Amino acid sequence: MPDTPIVEIRNLSKRFGDLEAVNDVSLEVQRGEVVVIIGPSGSGKSTLLRCINRLESANGGTISIDGEILTRDEKQINHIRAEVGMVFQQFNLFPHKTVLENITLGPIIVKGMEEGAAETLAHTLLAKVGIPEKADAYPEQLSGGQQQRVAIARALAMEPKIMLFDEPTSALDPEMIKEVLDVMLDLAREGMTMLVVSHEMGFARAAAHRIVFMDQGQIVEITTPEELFTAPKHERLKRFLSQILP
Amino acid sequence: MTSQLESEAPRPHTGVWQDDSAAIPRERSLMIAWWIALALGVSFIVGAVVFKPDPYSEIVRFIGDGLVVTFQMTITSMLFALLLGLLAGLGRTAPSLPINVAASLYVEIIRGIPLLVQLFWIYYALSKFLRLGPNLSAILGLTICYGAYIGETFRAGIQSIPKGQMEAARALGLTRGQAMRHVIVPQAVRIILPPVGNEFIAMLKDSSLVSVLAISDMLRRGREYASRTFAYFETYTMVALVYLLVTLVFSRVVHYIEQGMSRQRKDAPVTVMHRLSAVVVDFVIVDLIATPIIAAMRGLAVTPAMTFTLTAAVIGGLTAAYLLGFWSKRGQTPGMMSVGLRLVDAGGSIPSIGQAVGRLLISLLPIPGLSLIWAHPTLGAAPLQDRLTRTTMVRV
Ligand SMILES: Nc1ncnc2c1ncn2[C@@H]1O[C@H](COP(=O)(O)OP(=O)(O)O)[C@@H](O)[C@H]1O
Numbered sequence: 001m002p003d004t005p006i007v008e009i010r011n012l013s014k015r016f017g018d019l020e021a022v023n024d025v026s027l028e029v030q031r032g033e034v035v036v037i038i039g040p041s042g043s044g045k046s047t048l049l050r051c052i053n054r055l056e057s058a059n060g061g062t063i064s065i066d067g068e069i070l071t072r073d074e075k076q077i078n079h080i081r082a083e084v085g086m087v088f089q090q091f092n093l094f095p096h097k098t099v100l101e102n103i104t105l106g107p108i109i110v111k112g113m114e115e116g117a118a119e120t121l122a123h124t125l126l127a128k129v130g131i132p133e134k135a136d137a138y139p140e141q142l143s144g145g146q147q148q149r150v151a152i153a154r155a156l157a158m159e160p161k162i163m164l165f166d167e168p169t170s171a172l173d174p175e176m177i178k179e180v181l182d183v184m185l186d187l188a189r190e191g192m193t194m195l196v197v198s199h200e201m202g203f204a205r206a207a208a209h210r211i212v213f214m215d216q217g218q219i220v221e222i223t224t225p226e227e228l229f230t231a232p233k234h235e236r237l238k239r240f241l242s243q244i245l246p
Numbered sequence: 247m248t249s250q251l252e253s254e255a256p257r258p259h260t261g262v263w264q265d266d267s268a269a270i271p272r273e274r275s276l277m278i279a280w281w282i283a284l285a286l287g288v289s290f291i292v293g294a295v296v297f298k299p300d301p302y303s304e305i306v307r308f309i310g311d312g313l314v315v316t317f318q319m320t321i322t323s324m325l326f327a328l329l330l331g332l333l334a335g336l337g338r339t340a341p342s343l344p345i346n347v348a349a350s351l352y353v354e355i356i357r358g359i360p361l362l363v364q365l366f367w368i369y370y371a372l373s374k375f376l377r378l379g380p381n382l383s384a385i386l387g388l389t390i391c392y393g394a395y396i397g398e399t400f401r402a403g404i405q406s407i408p409k410g411q412m413e414a415a416r417a418l419g420l421t422r423g424q425a426m427r428h429v430i431v432p433q434a435v436r437i438i439l440p441p442v443g444n445e446f447i448a449m450l451k452d453s454s455l456v457s458v459l460a461i462s463d464m465l466r467r468g469r470e471y472a473s474r475t476f477a478y479f480e481t482y483t484m485v486a487l488v489y490l491l492v493t494l495v496f497s498r499v500v501h502y503i504e505q506g507m508s509r510q511r512k513d514a515p516v517t518v519m520h521r522l523s524a525v526v527v528d529f530v531i532v533d534l535i536a537t538p539i540i541a542a543m544r545g546l547a548v549t550p551a552m553t554f555t556l557t558a559a560v561i562g563g564l565t566a567a568y569l570l571g572f573w574s575k576r577g578q579t580p581g582m583m584s585v586g587l588r589l590v591d592a593g594g595s596i597p598s599i600g601q602a603v604g605r606l607l608i609s610l611l612p613i614p615g616l617s618l619i620w621a622h623p624t625l626g627a628a629p630l631q632d633r634l635t636r637t638t639m640v641r642v
């Protein structure tokens with residue numbers, strides 16, 4: 001059944017107290033698709049991503065990953081999380097572990113992989129993200145761009161079906177943004193399914209199949225990179241674009 | 247309507263490794279004061295013993311015996327207090343409400359009662375139902391009291407780890423327990439170590455309170471001597487000075503631990519003091535592990551010589567296992583790690599001959615654990631009960 005969407009979100013709602021952070025959102029992501037999510041700060045983009053791997057538990061609606069509907073079962077949650085890679089704005093590398101140990105932790109603990117096999121995998125991934133020489137360094141010895149690339153390698157080490165990126169470049173100095181985006185572009189070209197919250201329009205244009213515009217917890221418009229700039233339909237999106245574009 | 251997540255955004259998290267130890271002048275004056283205090287203490291004791299051996303040399307021998315008991319009490323209680331503190335700390339950060347309340351209740355109650363009162367209560371009041379004996383009462387009192395304080399230290403340490411660490415671990419599929427074990431606790435330990443070191447020093451001093459339970463610790467021994475000879479000034483001066491020296495040594499060790507935790511892997515100069523501190527820490531850790539094993543084995547030994555052999559075997563075996571486990575695998579022991587010492591670079595490459603010899607020398611240092619000294623037929627203390635019978639109970 002190659003046509004079933006790999007992520008299927010139906011009428012998802014998430015409240016923080018009285019605040020509807022995500023309000024009745026539905027979205028399907030196909031295998032190999034790259035979806036870029038944009039929208040003003042506080043519009044619920046992070047919350048939406050975090051519901052997908054259950055870092056937040058939803059108040060309403062359903063999410064299914066590869067046909068499996070998410071429940072409250074701890075075992076299932078851990079199993080789903082192992083299949084969904086996540087890259088954070090703040091990298092969140094483990095500062096007490098070397099780069100290599102950061103990458104091998106998941107495979108060894110969660111998948112029970114042999115240490116040697118995990119290290120081989122880690123070296124391969126480090127080469128892929130362009131920093132093979134940093135295996136024995138500690139995160140604090142790396143630049144922000146390098147740290148984020150390690151974070152991507154760490155997520156990839158679990159061989160996820162989907163990768164979630166939550167503003168992966170917005171904590172970076174401008175000169176480091178490109179090195180991270182290049183890694184993400186490579187991933188997209190290899191056919192990785194990706195949900196990316198980012199306002200890097202260069203990346204969106206080069207890699208995104210669809211662009212989702214969120215505002216006040218809702219999906220306002222879903223469009224393509226081409227149409228985003230030439231034919232935005234909603235007034236709110238037009239206003240937003242005029243704010244983020246130079 | 248700005249997002250809470252966004253507002254924290256700009257600075258990438260570099261966690262506990264951040265180095266903000268700018269040169270503080272206070273640091274220098276403290277160091278000078280430390281050396282002066284140490285020099286004064288040592289020279290007074292040495293001078294008194296050399297120039298006025300009567301009564302000082304006898305006092306030193308008399309209270310030296312008590313110092314061993316003081317260490318014994320402190321190390322044993324610290325071991326249990328660490329375990330209890332870990333439970334309390336984990337309980338105070340647990341997501342489950344009942345566990346959380348139970349742990350908080352323990353901490354609140356115990357911190358609200360002075361240690362001396364707790365000791366009296368356990369020894370005298372509790373004896374209405376349960377006679378624990380002085381040793382057990384003392385260890386129980388120190389453990390329960392310090393477990394609460396150390397628990398709070400653990401809680402603060404665990405909570406100081408940024409939320410993103412737990413999230414990143416959970417996002418990989420680790421369970422909460424696995425994330426605690428592999429990600430949160432190892433980082434928290436680095437933050438917790440200096441305050442726990444300070445708790446150890448505080449306990450060493452507070453252990454003088456157990457002398458009210460007729461335990462022959464250093465203060466008690468001093469009091470016995472003084473009440474027999476009426477040399478109050480001489481005796482209590484010596485007692486005070488020995489406490490001071492011991493505390494000075496340990497507080498310096500804690501200072502290096504503090505430094506080691508913040509300077510971590512940067513190539514700061516390593517002095518002999520750092521190396522000695524590392525040895526003291528390893529020494530205490532091996533001793534902490536050895537204490538219950540030795541206590542259990544005491545029952546097997548018939549003669550004092552056998553006790554000594556058994557203890558030596560335990561300490562030797564533990565030290566070997568300890569070094570093999572930590573040092574040969576990671577190029578550093580916990581003691582070395584705690585003061586920021588590392589013999590090989592992070593790569594863990596094969597050491598040169600010079601490095602290997604250096605490692606061997608360092609590794610030999612922590613072998614004679616305190617427990618070994620205690621168990622020595624002549625050096626060590628006779629069983630506590632024996633000494634108690636020698637002294638008359640003084641009412642306090
Ligand atoms: N843990 C939380 N507790 C309370 N409110 C939250 C929490 N996380 C997010 N919010 C709120 O939910 C809304 C959506 O947040 P978020 O998903 O982070 O937006 P975005 O990522 O689009 O900036 C914001 O108003 C934010 O303040």
Ligand SMILES: [Mg+2]
Pocket residue numbers: 045046047166167249251252
């Ligand atoms: Mg966000």
